[in-house]
Amino acid sequence: MNTILFNKENGVGYITLNRPDKYNSYNREMALSLQACLDECESDDEVRCIFITGAGKGFCSGQDLSDAMNPTPEDFERMVREHYNATILRFRNIEKPIIAAVNGVAAGAGANLALACDIVLASESASFIQAFSKIGLIPDSGGTYFLPRLVGMQRAAALMMTADKVTASEAASMGMIYKYFPDDVFETESKKMAVYLAQMPTKGIGLTKRLLNETYNHNLEDQLNREKEVQMLAGASYDFKEGVQAFLEKRKPVFKGK
Secondary structure: OOOEEEEEEEEEEEEEOHHHHOOOEEEHHHHHHHHHHHHHHHOOOOOOEEEEEEOEEEEEOOOOOOOOOOOOHHHHHHHHHHHHHHHHHHHHHHHOOEEEEOOOEEEOOHHHHHHHEEEEEEEOOOOOOHHHHOOOOOOOOHHHHHHHHHHHHHHHHHHHOOOEEEHHHHHOOOOOOOOOHHHHHHHHHHHHHHHHHHHHOOHHHHHHHHHHHHHHHHHHHHHHHHOOOOOOOHHHHHHHHHHHHHHHOOOOOOOOOO
């Protein structure tokens, strides 16, 4: 069975984690296949939004522990660097919107893979668990970076130390995710958002993502200067010109992500 399913439609690159019998637990094959799909989405101008979900009843239950029994220090280092860090950096550096559509349990690294995406949507029955403390590990895959910024240091510390399960509604209320949908409409609604974003001026959206990545490293004056510089790039884009022209002509714009 292929550990990743991948197809492109309506400007969206659809990536499905595909080990449903293992709740899409992460192994080396899945990691490298996911990264290859992300690279293809980045290089294909026709793909203007990336959509990541899981097959079956889970999104991703984290590392497949059967692949991590008695690892050497070198094995551990390679696993974190090549499987997780390399994926998270792709999520953040690809200047296209990435949606995580969390259809079930997202545990451990699976939760943090989702939180590293630009927009997290969840089904009502989904849940998020920082499961690392249960086996004596620390939250990796950017967990200690993203979660405190999303929910605050106090709440992030508690969730990481207790490994409490967070429901979709709780995750939305605390700002961990954008929104959740009833299970019966989740797939339709989450894919609708992906198609909508793919039709947006994705050049500007990508530049917005660039600035969001930088904001934690800047004071206000530096960030204002960066906004000025990047706005010049957005202002020179085809999409900006099309948006203004369509407004003046009172018609719907046709953006190209350029």
